[in-house]
Amino acid sequence: MLTSTPPSGRPVAPAADPAGTASAIASRARGFDHWAAEPTAATVPLIRSRVRSVLDGWEVSAEIAAVLLLAVSELVGNVVLHAADAGRLRVGISLRGGWLQLEVTDGACALPRLPHPRGEVDPDAENGRGLLLVHLMATEAGGQLSVQADEFGKAVRVRVPTA
Structure with missing residues (x-):
């Protein structure tokens, strides 16, 4: 189940607004939104949809939205693959001072292997490029x-300017 955490800090189950329209309108007024969910494969598209709703409500450009939507898919997917046993997944997005920040947290203490943009990437590897792509896109966006x-x-945080 995906829950939203309002400023009071107490999780609230989603109301009868499956598209998240009310949530997007409310989040525009307060500059942030936050969700807690079970780290399952089904959670990835749900959270991505919620983040898309918020970004649409904030009228974020398509280019910047693409960076954050890729990031949320990769980061939540990484939690599902590597930290689901920790049993905790939280996603927050904020808009403050001309910056958008996406934060994905989990209960596992092990750090992900951070990419080095100039490092060697095994051309035959079937995975391991997600954080590198997120890093490169975020850097390219400033x-x-x-x-x-x-x-x-x-x-894990991704921070990009809105303009």
């Missing part, structure tokens, strides 16, 4: 990818 971990888990 932003950054960062990771922070502590004893409670980790947060």
